[in-house]
Amino acid sequence: MNILIDSCSYNCQNVGDLSMLQVAVARLRALHPKASIDIITNAPEIVRRQCTDISTVPVHGRRLLLEDRLLGRMGDHLPANVARRWSAREASLRICRPELFEAALRFKQRLGRVDATGSSEFLAAIKRADLVVVSGAGIFTDAFRDNVVGILATLDLAIRRNVPTAILGHGFGPIDDPSLRARAAAILPFVSLITIRERLASLPFLLDLGVPRSRIVVTGDDAIELAYGSREHSPGTDSPARGIGVNLRIATYAAVGREALEVVRRQVHAAASRYGAPLVAVPIAHHGGGMDLDTLRDLLGDFENAGGMRIEFDRPEEVISQVARCRVVVTGSYHGAVFALAQGIPAVAIVKSPYYRHKMTGLADQFGIGCEVIAMDAPDFEIALSQAIERAWESADVVRPALLEAARRQTASARQAYQRVSRLITGSAAVARAATVEAFGKDEAAHTQSAQA
Numbered sequence: 178m179n180i181l182i183d184s185c186s187y188n189c190q191n192v193g194d195l196s197m198l199q200v201a202v203a204r205l206r207a208l209h210p211k212a213s214i215d216i217i218t219n220a221p222e223i224v225r226r227q228c229t230d231i232s233t234v235p236v237h238g239r240r241l242l243l244e245d246r247l248l249g250r251m252g253d254h255l256p257a258n259v260a261r262r263w264s265a266r267e268a269s270l271r272i273c274r275p276e277l278f279e280a281a282l283r284f285k286q287r288l289g290r291v292d293a294t295g296s297s298e299f300l301a302a303i304k305r306a307d308l309v310v311v312s313g314a315g316i317f318t319d320a321f322r323d324n325v326v327g328i329l330a331t332l333d334l335a336i337r338r339n340v341p342t343a344i345l346g347h348g349f350g351p352i353d354d355p356s357l358r359a360r361a362a363a364i365l366p367f368v369s370l371i372t373i374r375e376r377l378a379s380l381p382f383l384l385d386l387g388v389p390r391s392r393i394v395v396t397g398d399d400a401i402e403l404a405y406g407s408r409e410h411s412p413g414t415d416s417p418a419r420g421i422g423v424n425l426r427i428a429t430y431a432a433v434g435r436e437a438l439e440v441v442r443r444q445v446h447a448a449a450s451r452y453g454a455p456l457v458a459v460p461i462a463h464h465g466g467g468m469d470l471d472t473l474r475d476l477l478g479d480f481e482n483a484g485g486m487r488i489e490f491d492r493p494e495e496v497i498s499q500v501a502r503c504r505v506v507v508t509g510s511y512h513g514a515v516f517a518l519a520q521g522i523p524a525v526a527i528v529k530s531p532y533y534r535h536k537m538t539g540l541a542d543q544f545g546i547g548c549e550v551i552a553m554d555a556p557d558f559e560i561a562l563s564q565a566i567e568r569a570w571e572s573a574d575v576v577r578p579a580l581l582e583a584a585r586r587q588t589a590s591a592r593q594a595y596q597r598v599s600r601l602i603t604g605s606a607a608v609a610r611a612a613t614v615e616a617f618g619k620d621e622a623a624h625t626q627s628a629q630a
Contacts, residue, residue, distance in 0.1 A: 192492065193510070197400050201310065342369050344365075373394070379539065408520040445507055505517075506525070
């Protein structure tokens with residue numbers, strides 16, 4: 178058996194996404210010990226360090242297939258109406274006959290124009306796959322358009338080959354780009370199973386795109402299992418786990434700039450002084466070596482209980498251990514909150530963009546207690562943040578059992594969903610898969626239309 182996993186976060190510089198990949202591989206391996214597992218990635222060394230007994234497939238091979246133009250620069254000289262028709266036809270051929278593009282790339286390689294090796298590896302992985310899985314992430318939104326297009330292409334190629342597909346532990350939306358939304362609507366309804374990490378935003382998003390409700394399961398985030406398994410069993414009030422975890426995501430997709438630093442810094446320092454608590458760095462993303470890390474250096478600043486603290490971690494287990502030192506976590510990163518809540522630790526989630534509002538409010542709903550979402554663009558943000566930290570600190574012992582029960586329940590739900598994924602590749606699911614592919618074939622006109630868009 179061959180399982181192909183699209184890792185979504187291809188550079189592996191986000192420990193939240195990496196933790197979900199770890200859990201996905203471990204669960205699939207437990208269900209199919211003898212399976213061959215290929216992972217689409219741009220960071221094979223990191224993936225092999227975190228996930229044993231796997232092979233890797235270069236993501237740039239897929240990019241080559243998606244970006245190659247059969248007519249090359251000649252297409253720029255076609256009349257406008259002919260160019261539009263050819264573009265639509267080429268988009269359809271790219272998925273229905275990818276071998277044409279692979280052959281074209283090999284020819285260009287012989288001419289010394291490209292290195293087409295990756296495209297052959299990617300297409301070979303698709304052809305040998307008995308199951309194609311997209312591991313957990315929050316990728317399906319406008320901010321990550323290129324990744325979404327690539328993931329949808331992978332799913333499209335698999336579905337057209339009668340290969341069962343699954344998207345696991347994902348968050349969806351918002352997508353306002355009409356062409357990207359049309360492309361998603363052309364593919365997602367034919368995915369065999371989609372498990373989502375929250376019901377408030379992702380569920381209506383998928384239903385609106387036409388995904389059958391029977392193919393959607395609300396499970397919670399796959400990373401919950403990793404953090405839940407690392408929980409302290411009885412920290413209590415007198416436990417050394419009395420720190421205040423801190424994280425602030427400064428990024429365009431979060432709509433947070435550096436002007437927010439001073440406000441958050443002031444309040445976490447004040448809370449740490451008030452409770453005699455150390456500040457604990459909770460780095461989730463380190464893209465380019467700076468994201469989260471530079472922000473954490475500024476947040477910690479010269480606070481006396483943070484001096485000399487290590488803030489660079491590239492393994493999920495290390496960051497989860499950091500969170501275990503905390504009584505409360507204040508975070509602008511989604512997985513900073515996941516790692517806390519799954520260990521029974523309350524979180525104060527800072528949000529601004531619609532994307533992060535969806536993520537954090539959905540997470541709060543999944544746990545039901547212990548996660549307070551604070552809007553950064555509210556006029557009384559600083560006061561609200563201070564009060565939320567105080568409430569989280571005072572309620573930490575009370576909410577812990579409910580948080581752990583919610584984590585246990587979500588882990589069990591996700592494991593059951595993986596059992597359903599396993600059944601996709603057994604004989605009992607063959608008839609359903611054939612019906613899916615037949616319906617997908619009838620939708621060719623809609624697919625071509627979305628490709629043209």
